[in-house]
Amino acid sequence: MTVLCAFALLAIAGxxxxxxxGAEPADPAHxxxxxxxxxxxxxxxxxxxxxxxxMTYRGALAQQPFPxxxxxVRLVPILEIAxxxxxxxxxxxxxxxxxSLVQVALLGAVAYALRGAGLTRALYTVLGAFALLTVGxxxxxxxxxxxxxxAYVYDAAYGTAAYHPHTLSVDGPFGLVAHLWSLRxxxxxxxxxxLDLAHALAGAPGHMAQHIFVLRLLSAASFGAVLGALxxxxxxxxxxxxxxxxxxxxYQYVADGHNDLFGVALLLWAYVAARRGLLVxxxxxxxxxxxxxxxxxxxxxxxxxxxxxxxxxIVWGGLAVLGSAAVSLxxxxxxxxxxxxxxxxxxxxxxxxxxxxxxxxxxxxxxxLVAAAVxxxxxGWPGAWAFVALGSVPFPWYLGxxxxxxxxxxxxxxxxxVFFPLVAFAMTxxxxxxxxxxxxxxxxxVVAALIAYRRWHAVWAKRVSVRSCAGSVPAFEGRxxxx
Numbered sequence: 001m002t003v004l005c006a007f008a009l010l011a012i013a014g015x016x017x018x019x020x021x022g023a024e025p026a027d028p029a030h031x032x033x034x035x036x037x038x039x040x041x042x043x044x045x046x047x048x049x050x051x052x053x054x055m056t057y058r059g060a061l062a063q064q065p066f067p068x069x070x071x072x073v074r075l076v077p078i079l080e081i082a083x084x085x086x087x088x089x090x091x092x093x094x095x096x097x098x099x100s101l102v103q104v105a106l107l108g109a110v111a112y113a114l115r116g117a118g119l120t121r122a123l124y125t126v127l128g129a130f131a132l133l134t135v136g137x138x139x140x141x142x143x144x145x146x147x148x149x150x151a152y153v154y155d156a157a158y159g160t161a162a163y164h165p166h167t168l169s170v171d172g173p174f175g176l177v178a179h180l181w182s183l184r185x186x187x188x189x190x191x192x193x194x195l196d197l198a199h200a201l202a203g204a205p206g207h208m209a210q211h212i213f214v215l216r217l218l219s220a221a222s223f224g225a226v227l228g229a230l231x232x233x234x235x236x237x238x239x240x241x242x243x244x245x246x247x248x249x250x251y252q253y254v255a256d257g258h259n260d261l262f263g264v265a266l267l268l269w270a271y272v273a274a275r276r277g278l279l280v281x282x283x284x285x286x287x288x289x290x291x292x293x294x295x296x297x298x299x300x301x302x303x304x305x306x307x308x309x310x311x312x313x314i315v316w317g318g319l320a321v322l323g324s325a326a327v328s329l330x331x332x333x334x335x336x337x338x339x340x341x342x343x344x345x346x347x348x349x350x351x352x353x354x355x356x357x358x359x360x361x362x363x364x365x366x367x368x369l370v371a372a373a374v375x376x377x378x379x380g381w382p383g384a385w386a387f388v389a390l391g392s393v394p395f396p397w398y399l400g401x402x403x404x405x406x407x408x409x410x411x412x413x414x415x416x417x418v419f420f421p422l423v424a425f426a427m428t429x430x431x432x433x434x435x436x437x438x439x440x441x442x443x444x445x446v447v448a449a450l451i452a453y454r455r456w457h458a459v460w461a462k463r464v465s466v467r468s469c470a471g472s473v474p475a476f477e478g479r480x481x482x483x
Contacts, residue, residue, distance in 0.1 A: 030118040031115075031116035031117050031118060032117060032118070033113055033114050033117040033123060033237065034112070034113040034114075035113075037109055037112070037113040038110060038113040038114065038126070038241070039126065040109075041106045041107075041109040041110045041113065041245070042110065042126070042127075042130040042245050043130075044102075044106050045103060045106050045107070045110075045130075045134070045245050045246075045247050046130060046133050046134050046137065046247070048099055048102055048103055048106065048247055049134050049137050049138070049247035049250065049251060050137050051099065052096070052099045052247065052251060053137060053138070053140070053141040053142075053143060053251065053255060054143075055092065055095050055096070055099070055143075056078065056141070056143035056144070056145055057076065057141070057142045057143030058092075058143070059078055059088055059089075059092040059143065060076035060077060060078045060143040060144065061076060061143075062088065062089055062092070063078065063079060063087070063088055064087045064088075064089075065087075067079070067179070069170070069175075069176065069179045070176075073176065074142060074209055075141075075142055075143070075144055075149070075209075075212060076142065076143055076144065077143075077144040077145070077146065077147040077149075077150070077180070078143070078144065078145050078430050079147070079180075080146065080147065080429050080430055088431065092431065093431035096425055096428075096431055097425055099421075099425075100421040100422045100424070100425035101422065103246075103247055103248070103421040103422075104418060104419055104421055104422045107242055107245070107246060107417065107418045107420070107421070108418050110238070110241050110242055110245055111238045111241075111242060111414050111417075111418055113241075114236075114237040114238040114241045115238060117237040117238070118237065119231075119234060119237055119240070123237060123241075124231065127227075127240060127241055127244040127245065128227075128244070130244065130245055131223075131224075131227060131244040131245070131250075134245070134247055134249075134250045135220050135223065135250050135254055137250065138216075138220075138250035138251060138254035138255040139213075139216060139220070139254065139255075141251075141255035144255070144256055145256060145428065145430040146256045146258070146397075146430065147180045147181075148256065148257065148258060149212060149215065149216075149256060149257035149258075150176060150177050150180055150208075150212075151177065151180075151181070151185070151186075151188075152198065152215050152257060152259065153174075153177070153202065153208055153211045153212060153215065154174055154177050154185055155188045155190065155195055155198060156195075156198035156199050156201070156202040156203050156211060156215065157174075157199070157202075157203050157211075158188075158199070158203075159195050159196060159198075159199035159203060160192050160195050160196065160199075160331065160332050160333070160335070160336075162185075162187065162188035162195060163187050163188055163332060163333075163335035163336055163338070163339040164187060164335060164339075165184060165185060165186060165187050165342075166184070166185050167183060167184055167185075168181070168183055168184070168185055169183070170183070173205075173208075176208070186342075186343065186346065187335075187338075187339035187342050187343065188339060189293075189294070189339055189340050189343040189392070190259065190292070190293055191290070191291045191292040191293050191294065191296075191328055191332065191336070192291060192327075192328060192331035192332035192336060193288050193291040193292040193327070193331065194259055194262055194263075194292040194293065195332075196331065197218070197262075198215065198218070198259075201214050201215075201218060202214040202215055212257070215257050215259075216254055216255075216257050218259075218262070219253045219254050219257055219258070219259060219261060219262070220250075220253075220254050222253070222259075222261035222262045222264070222265045223249060223250065223253055223254065223261050223265075225261075225265035225268075225269065226243065226261055226264055226265045226268060226403065227240070227243065227244055229265065229268035229269050229271070229272055230243060230268070230407070232272050233268075233271070233272060233275075233407060233410075235407060235410040236410055236411050238414050239406075239407075239410045239411075239413055239414065239417065242414065242417035242418065242420075243403075243417065246417065246420055246421070247421070248396075248420055248421045248424050249261075249400070252396065252397045252400075252424065253397065253400070256397070258397040259292075259293075260293070260397050260398065260400045260401065261400055262292055263289040263290075263292045263293050263295075263296040264289075264296075264400050264401065264403050264404060266285050266286070266288050266289035266292065266296075267285070267286060267289045267296060267299065267300065267302065267303055267404040268403065268404055268407065269285050270282045270283075270285035270286040270289065270300075270303035270320075271302070271303045271305075271306065271404060271407065273285060273303075274303055274304050274306055274307060274316070275306045279304075279316060282303055282304065282316075283316060283319055283320060283323065285303070286300040286301075286303040286304075286320040286323075286324070287300070287320060287323035287324050287327055288327075289303075289324070290320060290321065290323070290324020290325075290327075290328070291324050291327040291328045291331065294328070294340055295390040295391055295398075295401060296324070296401075297320075297321055297324035297325060297328070298321070298366075298367065298370065298390055299370055299387065299390070299401065299404055299405070300317070300320035300321055300324055301313075301316075301317025301318070301320055301321060301370060301373075301374045302317075302370060302373055302374065302404045302405055302408065303316075303317075303320060303404070304316040304317045304320065304374065305317075305373045305374050305377060305408055306408075310375060310376075313374050313375070313377075314374060314375065317374045343392055344392055346392075347392040347393045359389055359394075362386050362389035363386075363389040363390060365383060365386045365389075366383070366386040366387050366389055366390055369383040369384075369386065369387075369405065370405070373405065373408055379405065379408045379409040379412075381406065381409065381412045381413050381415065381416055383405075384402035384405050384406055384413070384416050385399075385402070385416070385423070387399075387401040387402045387405065388401065388402075388427070394427055395427065395429070396423070396424035396425075396427040396428050397424075399420060399423060399424060399427075402416065
């Protein structure tokens with residue numbers, strides 16, 4: 001509940017203290033990175049990922065009582081079930097909090113090292129090399145903080161038939177999955193595009209480890225596609241560096257295998273195509289993204305936020321939403337919305353203290369941010385935290401859904417990217433709350449309030465100054481950045 005309140009405050013701050021109109025993108029940076037600091041921070045970030053993955057594996061083995069059916073499993077998940085059933089030593093959540101704080105500090109150093117830096121071949125090479133290193137570390141991980149990767153293997157085997165719940169046997173080919181989900185597999189809530197692709201790549205009979213490798217490879221390719229889109233968009237060096245070097249991204253989307261970057265990559269490339277006037281290819285990519293997960297259908301209009309005319313943005317954005325729904329129903333049938341409805345009852349956000357008010361408010365704010373970006377070409381980076389509310393519950397891997405929104409004004413997205421590990425830790429359901437959880441969660445609305453006050457004070461002072469000195473001279477004129 002505290003985290004949801006924080007997201008609501010940050011999102012409202014993003015709406016109330018939006019980018020001042022008339023703020024034009026800065027001239028392209030041509031400075032040199034602080035290479036020593038950049039390489040040192042990138043090396044330590046890679047080391048922190050290796051340490052975190054080792055800690056996760058040790059924590060998975062230290063679960064008490066250790067389930068006998070996990071003995072000998074190559075990838076051991078930390079079970080996300082009630083602490084009375086499985087106990088994880090308190091040292092591991094504390095270590096996870098420490099890792100998140102260290103990673104935030106290192107990402108802050110990366111942002112400082114790349115401030116004002118130009119995009120050069122040398123920078124691309126360094127960032128690409130470290131990104132490959134962290135992806136390799138993620139592939140070597142043997143501990144999981146989520147069991148979803150095993151569910152993906154099941155979903156890949158069944159394809160769109162996974163929309164129907166199945167009873168599993170511990171003696172069957174999905175015996176481990178049966179143990180993890182109490183003998184009854186939940187209906188898949190993913191779109192038919194992702195399910196069909198996963199089925200084509202990892203649906204043939206084979207060893208579970210092979211299927212896990214293929215699905216991790218798909219997530220790694222999605223991560224590479226995200227970085228490729230950012231390179232083509234020529235986002236500021238700090239933005240690119242923070243995405244390429246953030247250890248949470250390979251940990252969440254490669255090691256744990258969450259599939260969210262697949263839709264994010266499609267939307268980013270749809271945005272690239274739309275900026276170049278390739279509207280039909282952009283629409284196809286946006287529709288594929290929306291048909292890969294229902295939440296991406298809601299943010300698909302962002303792909304067309306760079307178009308010049310308001311009517312054009314609304315029409316193409318609306319087509320993206322309608323096309324996503326049509327393709328989803330055509331490929332998934334009525335079983336797809338039924339599966340989403342069933343999952344929504346299994347993970348009710350309204351069950352939290354305070355009821356459904358905060359989650360629903362945050363969802364409305366996220367949708368308002370999408371509408372403001374498409375209709376008025378206005379953005380506010382604190383609101384990017386609200387996009388996690390478009391899911392069933394605010395899981396940390398949903399944070400990546402904000403990337404298609406952040407690129408609209410990439411120069412102001414650095415705070416979101418720097419604090420990514422801290423927020424991901426506070427949102428995780430793997431560890432029981434510790435002394436570190438509550439201070440971190442309560443810090444979010446405080447930081448949002450300070451940022452909001454600082455921006456409001458500056459904007460108000462400027463507006464008063466302009467009105468007093470220039471009379472009717474227009475003070476602001478809106479425009480999206482885009483990098």
